[in-house]
Amino acid sequence: xxxxxxxxxxxxxxxxxxxxxxxxxxxxxxxxSRRKVAxxxxxxxxxxxxxxxxxxxxxxxxxxxxxxxxxSDAPSGEGLGECICAHAxxxxxxxxxYHGIAVHGSTLYCTLSPCLMCTKMIINAGIKEVVYETxxxxxxxxxxxxxxxxxxxxxxxxxxxxxx
Numbered sequence: 413x414x415x416x417x418x419x420x421x422x423x424x425x426x427x428x429x430x431x432x433x434x435x436x437x438x439x440x441x442x443x444x445s446r447r448k449v450a451x452x453x454x455x456x457x458x459x460x461x462x463x464x465x466x467x468x469x470x471x472x473x474x475x476x477x478x479x480x481x482x483x484s485d486a487p488s489g490e491g492l493g494e495c496i497c498a499h500a501x502x503x504x505x506x507x508x509x510y511h512g513i514a515v516h517g518s519t520l521y522c523t524l525s526p527c528l529m530c531t532k533m534i535i536n537a538g539i540k541e542v543v544y545e546t547x548x549x550x551x552x553x554x555x556x557x558x559x560x561x562x563x564x565x566x567x568x569x570x571x572x573x574x575x576x
Contacts, residue, residue, distance in 0.1 A: 463503030
């Protein structure tokens with residue numbers, strides 16, 4: 413029997429915190445030398461795909477020199493057309509497709525707000541909601557596209573005590 417005191421101190425994460433915590437762990441697999449980002453796609457409170465940023469399958473890992481742009485001293489956000497790393501959202505969507513898993517109507521949790529390219533991919537994949545933790549160059553154009561397409565996009569915020 414669990415004491416009343418133990419029950420009061422037990423803090424079970426809500427679904428957003430649970431999936432965002434998993435995304436944080438997935439981000440540790442990222443092989444990009446610049447930034448570690450992850451995405452987790454969820455349907456009916458069940459993980460159906462994950463992705464992290466890095467070089468395509470079969471290409472030398474970014475941190476091992478696989479991406480010349482990331483290995484250069486290019487400023488953040490510049491020369492992105494030369495980067496061969498795939499984004500976490502892109503990898504999560506492609507991974508689902510690779511295994512024949514539909515993502516239509518799902519929710520995508522990502523550690524960083526989606527770029528414009530990923531925004532378009534998320535919309536075209538039929539994902540209905542995006543929950544991101546940290547905002548990174550999340551432009552008005554991306555916000556407008558999500559709004560026009562009817563995709564709910566919101567920022568996940570943790571409480572100072574670690575709970576969402």
